[in-house]
Amino acid sequence: MLSINQLPQYGLALDAEDAVHVDLEAARQVEQLLRHCPAYRTTPLHSLPRLAAELGLRGILVKDESTRLGLGSFKALGGAYAVIRTVIVEASRALKRQIEPKNLLDAPVRSIAASLTFACATDGNHGKSVAAGARMLGARAVIFVHQGVSAERVDAIKALGAEVRRVVGTYDDSVAEAARACSANGWAAISDTSWPGYTTVPRWVAQGYTAMVREVCNELRDPPTHVFVQAGVGGLAAAVLGHLALTLERRPRFVIVEPERAACLHASSLAGHRVAIAPAEPTVMSMLECYEPSLVAWSVIAKLADAFLTVSESDGIRAMRQFARPVQGDTPIVAGESGGAGLAGLLSVVANRVDRQALGLDRESVVLLFNTEGATDDSVYRSLLGIGPDEVRSCIRAGISSKKDHAGSVDQ
16 A cells, blocks of 8 residues: 655654764764774665566666675664664763774773673564674673564574573564663663654664665665665664755655555554554564654654555565566575565556556656565575575576576466
């Protein structure tokens, strides 16, 4: 379902506190920290010209986060960045001098980091980022996961040295339990969602994502006319919309994409204000299974999103399949269940004449998408597509993109 933004705040300027965390200077601050990370590499920006032609568009660009910092998701940028910012603040206070990124591995700073415990709730990817940031600085991490998070994703977090605690219920229940534990134990909460009284750290998390958006801007020859970006609580979407709106000369049309089963931003847009929705049947797009928008993300999205779009379970799987087995000549992409949601939204809209016209998608349109994750659980990926991510990667290495070169019953 497509809904055009009719909110009263639509089109208003961003609040100063929101803008300062997603503008050009904010992205440069993140880039400065990333230079100290040996694993940092710019992720690919793929062009899919043949799919674009098939859909009657001028171009489709995909920022591929499936290899980000070895963690397989854009989330690697946000949680770890917020951990680092927290350590800098705590060390500067304790040492009574301003700590710079170059000082992070100094013995006095590491001693302070070692005294800290970082905690968060996660569906998988954010927790890996927080755990990796804590391990890099010698701190402790405790990650809360709900009962729907797979064992493979839990093992990936444990492999980064974190303690994992299971919580009965949904993602929102794990958020509440993480917040309670942080309050009771004096731990530092690194949440990617926000609520009244807790806004600074989630803004840092979103700021971390601006490095990804900046990489896109550095490669663009022509700005996109449309951006389809998936959302859970909205942190990524806020970073993408905010940074592009503030830095591009011509603002694209922004479309927020959510699973039908967890569309809290879409529901908020229809209600006219931020709302929580009741948990429903789990969505295969598990990293987007959130039932209440982040307070600070909603502040940005309500003003900048042009439309809100929901996609079905079959739409999400179809997009994964389209990425894995592209139109001949386009690059194969390994997209996890949530990674393909933006493409799912685009495919849904172009198949609907009314929606397509409402968004002004035509043969001059260039659409920017984000593959936000790779195959974070190989067994789930194979069960959905009938092909393993390694087989898709082998085709990427070989430069193969024809459907006939992929094994498995992907089209069934």
